[in-house]
Amino acid sequence: MVTGIDIPEGYDPKAFAPFAVTVDLAVFTVRQAALHVLLVRRGQAPFAGAWALPGGFVLPDESAERAALRELAEETGLSRERAAGLHLEQLRTYSDPERDPRMRVVSVAFAALVPDLPEPRGGGDAAEAQWAPVASAVSLAFDHGRILADARRRIGDKLEYTSLATGFCPPEFTLGELQQVYETVWGVPLDRPNFRRKVLATPGFVEPVGGAAPRRTGGRGKPAALYRAGRAAVLHPPLLRPAADSSEGGC
Template identity: 75%
Template sequence: MAVFTVRDGALQILLVQRGQEPYLGRWALPGGFVLPRESAGVAARRELAEETGLAADTVAGLHLEQLRTYSDPDRDPRMRVVSVAYTALVPDLPEPRGGGDAAHARWVPQGRWEPLAFDHDRILADARTRVGAKLEYTSLATEFCPPEFTLGELRRVYETVWGTSLDPANFRRKVLATPGFVAPVPGAARLTGGRGKPAALYRAGTATAPHPPLLRPEGRPA
């Protein structure tokens, strides 16, 4: 599972430190083997809870989607292993703790990701690309936000994932132009630390995609 969040102003990935061979002590994406009576999706959530110490109800509520299948013959030195990778976009969660086969677990900011065990660097890169693209054509950016958020907080999700700055007024216009992308919280506002009146609060709406898409600026880093 490649689980991303935005915290402390940076895109971060959930990593676990392996507590056994192969790659003892190396950092890796959380994961494990599917039990005989499990689906891949059920196994993904179980392993995520076991290896990170996150509460089962928290893991059950995550937006977890299948990324792709990895089947190169030599990707695991123990045996032939075919892995079904998932990616999740989550709001800021509590600090994880190691469990199961993981000695430790932690959130790691982008730019500080060490070379990972197995072929997890490739999986992470694929997941990173998927997340960036999903923000253009879906409303999943709200998955990074708390239940109630300002448009400034939502904009910073896009800026953090895409690695670029966006014009606040233009972003606001595009978001509010899509009916159901966000829904205002009546009478609610939040102080933002800047000058002027408090910013209005919104919730995720019922729309699954912005129209037109919120494309990242041309020539900017993806």
């Protein structure tokens, strides 16, 4: 990185045109059997009036991770402590010189997972914010459409080999709820008996809640047992999604 040794001659670091560094967040939740993402309405040009991913500048004395956490708390209205418990991971960095028409802006994108929260409102700035089904989130400001697509794919992939899915669930959840997360994100129905067995056979994925009333009744049907997220971050064995097959040969 950095540093003298490989600076092309004639360049001085201090002389560089300044880069602005920002974070952009793709905050996902599952509600009403659909994957939703948090969007904010832009108030100024460029893209005034358009929807965009929440985000903001990285301050001079904070890391991108810290900036992302700060923004996450602001936009969701959660306390810093509660936000720190959410899943938040760096996606990748977008650095096309043309991505912002005003100046050179490099953006570190993050993906975050939250359980079904009351409403996006709460803290942060006065901007309009809302949960939107990802399917309906098209033509966002800047390159946010691409960021969202990348984030969505990454989340889907990581459901297979990590315990990410529990990040969409409340602290205690039923296996039915967990299965809904998978079905919603992947867009495919899963066999319930097999799903149950696989989850329970994966060490550290979920652990049963012991105690007084370890069951939840969601209206009709037999009350379900409650589970908590386990300590495992990666799943062995993985929970592979059904082959989208048709001999993709792909590239």
